Amino acid sequence: MKKLKLAILATAMAATSSIGWAQDSKAALVKQFIDLQRPGIEVLARVLVEDSSAQIAQAGSGYLQTQVPAEKREAAAKAADAELKKYFDDAYPYVRDKAVALAPAALGPVLSETFTEAELKQLIDWLQSPLSKKYEEVNPKLRNALTEKLVAETKPTIEPKMRALDAAVAKALGAPTGPAPAAAGKAPAKK
Template structure:
């Protein structure tokens, strides 16, 4: 009789535990679903970072080595290649994030949060106030950034110019004067007859 009672209690506890675990998994899946936009943005940023580096490097090379009359056309060709890259890279990174987010993030949520905490987190993520706040973040960030740049510009600009001049001098010296070869050099005036 005691064995049957113990077995019934163990079965009930196991069923409760499985039910609680299933509930916790369901809450985690809701949290992951509500984070889809953030995952998409992260994916876009991951794919765009190398494109920004490529564009910056290409821009420098175009300015330094391409004849002025060919720069615009060359820049357009580079833009086409970068767009092709992004058209393939963004969906690939997004698919990878979608595929891995559940298997990577679910165990972390399940381990680090109780079911009650997960429910609170889900409620917070679904909050209209949080959604409104998040929608205002770009505007608030841009407004602050504009003010910071305007305020700091008088102190930073001279430092930047000094750094640029010093770096240019270092590169000029290291390249044996090749940096300025494309620039017009002043020509000496012929000495007048006396």
């Protein structure tokens, strides 16, 4: 009986340690996968920072074109660009470092729940393969090719919709929707 208890105890301990090892092994694969994704995580941070200031830049550009005298526009544009760059240079490293630091806690559980250890190994092998690197290099060309075709095909339909949207928003805001201010100063043509 004593030998049976020892055998059961030894089996249980071996099972527990192999489960722990498997979890440690999977955790190491998850960490490796996230480390390989770091460039994409940094791009995400860059896009978030750029997007956060895009509306301000766009509004500033509109104001610059309509409210700043022509002779002062270049200097004002340079000053605004300097402020936008200063914001980016300050915000991007912070957001990038936070994204890299948060990635394991945010992505790790999803990866662990979704993929088996074997699948994680396959993903890592793929990411490190020459074919994956070649695909990463050609992917922007693929995206650009589709974008060019999509814009060319949809432009005739979308442009009138955008003009209608612009007019509708201007009307909703009570903004003038007639001819440009330069044309408004001209005398109407005689009939």
